[in-house]
Amino acid sequence: MSGPNPQGHNWSRKSDEEEDDPLDQMILRTGCAAFHYAVQECMADHQDWRRCQQQVQAFKDCMKEHQKQRMEELQRRQRLA
Template identity: 50%
Template sequence: MSSTHGKQEITDPVEEMLRKTGCINHHYKVQECIAETQDWRQCKKQVSDFRKCMSEYEDRKKNGII
């Protein structure tokens, strides 16, 4: 936890990991869609885009690019 102007900032470990992958915005889009529709099945494009981003990250990591 870090301190900002006397307030404690709580860091979500999942969000930290997603920031490192470069896929955080895709994650947010999935969350927004689910919040708006209340049905993840209507968010298949966002989920697919997120999965693709994560797959590309894993490929870069596996090939030593990261």
């Protein structure tokens, strides 16, 4: 578990390695990054994914909505082509 951090976590400040991570970049483009970070924070706090089901479900729902919108956009483009 992590120790107390009076300032909280600063998600906007990332290391060079994190900025180059393709998975992080993909998640940022989906608009679901806050949900992803909530899952990570819960896992860091509890070290047990079963205690983070609310955060996991919220991230899953966000990604599902993003996929739906992406598919609708692709279908619309195909009709216009």
